[in-house]
Amino acid sequence: MNIKSMNLNKIINNYFLILFSIIPISIIVGPSVSLINILLIDICFIILIFIKRDFSFQNKEPLIYLIILYIYLIFNSYISIDPQIGFSRNFGFFRIIVLFIAINYFFKEKIFQNKVFLIWMILVGFVLLDIYIESFTGKNILGYQSEYNRRIVSFFKNEPIVGGFLNAFYLLIVGFLYEKLGEKYKSVLLLISLIIFISIFLTGERSNTIKALIGIMLFYTLYREFRLKQKITVFLSGVIIFLTILLSSEYLKFRYVYQIKDTFLNDKKYFQLYKSGFEVFKDNMLFGVGNKNYRVATCSKKIKDENISKYLCTTHPHQTYFELLSEHGLFGSIIILFIFYKLVLSKLFFHFKSLNYIQIGTSIYITLIFLPLLPGGAFFSDYSITLIGLNLGLFYATNNKLNIFSK
Numbered sequence: 001m002n003i004k005s006m007n008l009n010k011i012i013n014n015y016f017l018i019l020f021s022i023i024p025i026s027i028i029v030g031p032s033v034s035l036i037n038i039l040l041i042d043i044c045f046i047i048l049i050f051i052k053r054d055f056s057f058q059n060k061e062p063l064i065y066l067i068i069l070y071i072y073l074i075f076n077s078y079i080s081i082d083p084q085i086g087f088s089r090n091f092g093f094f095r096i097i098v099l100f101i102a103i104n105y106f107f108k109e110k111i112f113q114n115k116v117f118l119i120w121m122i123l124v125g126f127v128l129l130d131i132y133i134e135s136f137t138g139k140n141i142l143g144y145q146s147e148y149n150r151r152i153v154s155f156f157k158n159e160p161i162v163g164g165f166l167n168a169f170y171l172l173i174v175g176f177l178y179e180k181l182g183e184k185y186k187s188v189l190l191l192i193s194l195i196i197f198i199s200i201f202l203t204g205e206r207s208n209t210i211k212a213l214i215g216i217m218l219f220y221t222l223y224r225e226f227r228l229k230q231k232i233t234v235f236l237s238g239v240i241i242f243l244t245i246l247l248s249s250e251y252l253k254f255r256y257v258y259q260i261k262d263t264f265l266n267d268k269k270y271f272q273l274y275k276s277g278f279e280v281f282k283d284n285m286l287f288g289v290g291n292k293n294y295r296v297a298t299c300s301k302k303i304k305d306e307n308i309s310k311y312l313c314t315t316h317p318h319q320t321y322f323e324l325l326s327e328h329g330l331f332g333s334i335i336i337l338f339i340f341y342k343l344v345l346s347k348l349f350f351h352f353k354s355l356n357y358i359q360i361g362t363s364i365y366i367t368l369i370f371l372p373l374l375p376g377g378a379f380f381s382d383y384s385i386t387l388i389g390l391n392l393g394l395f396y397a398t399n400n401k402l403n404i405f406s407k
Helices: 003-021 023-029 031-052 060-079 083-106 110-138 162-202 204-220 230-245 250-266 270-283 294-299 301-307 318-350 357-369 382-397
Strands: none
Touching: 003 023, 003 031, 003 110, 003 301, 023 110, 023 162, 023 382, 031 083, 031 162, 031 318, 060 083, 060 318, 110 162, 110 294, 162 204, 162 230, 162 357, 162 382, 204 230, 204 357, 270 294, 270 301, 294 382, 318 357, 318 382, 357 382
8 A cells, every 4th residue: 555545544534533523513513413414424435435345234234124224214205194204304314324334334443433432532521511510500611591490401502302412422432431441440430420320310301311320220230340249239329329319409309209200190291192192003003104294193284173182283202112103103113123123132132242342332222212101202303313323333333243344
């Protein structure tokens, strides 16, 4: 390889290094910026692959499953109540497939992987700091005050989703740190894990707090360097810290105790959303109403004119299974759940001994999305599917046995 080629490869690597490194920032700034960033990665990567003529990934199992999912989503567009709305969301899933391939290509190199993870750690650390500042002062670092009645939003400004953002990054970052630092620093890394969990708890996002708690417990249950006694100590410490902070704050008690109790006893908000989602499913059992068409089914003029009170007008049912059933029916839900089983859970069962801690972190994040009954965002929204695609890509990319570019 001559000097010109080496310099060109360095420029290309640095270009992609920047684009991958700013993914967390682009997500924080907003969907449009995140979309542009992912498209820049995808378009330039497609050009690079054609120039290098490296198509060794094309017959790999995970890619085949993702393409099957894409074909199904295009089919789903045509049978939607409003095909144009369905197509506007489903067509864009192709960018997640290309992102998945690009992550496998670049993150197989340890140097590239280390640099990106280091930058992500700094960015996530900055968000953590901002959460603690906002919890004490009522305003974030930029002086913005939340519009959500004391709920912490950090840099997301008008959306209370910072807990979900941290959930998508903290386990893979903790996993990376355990891979690099190992047993020697396990106590320090445990402390970092607890600091991140507490920050998610402070946001007041109940669903994401439950996911974070289960996530951290699963991670340390699977962590091989802790003995059973240490794992029990970790669990009890987490519970004690959780209860201490909860009982010391009237606002957190209101969010995590009184509102949850009210939901179960008085059939408020989320149960009504779930009921509505189930009603839409019952009326469209086989194929559903179509991706992103729940709002069409429940908010149309016809529904309002006929006063069909069993539907609750909203964008989606705020729960993964009710969303899948109402928008994709039995046919689509089975396809989607089966594909994610094959992509993640089956690999956990058959390759567990070879999994690294980054993979354990990413697989826990993806699995917890499918936790029953817990509320959540729209599964195929730009925000959610980008975070899922990122974690899925890293699940494969960071293991030589599963990386789609491995021979």
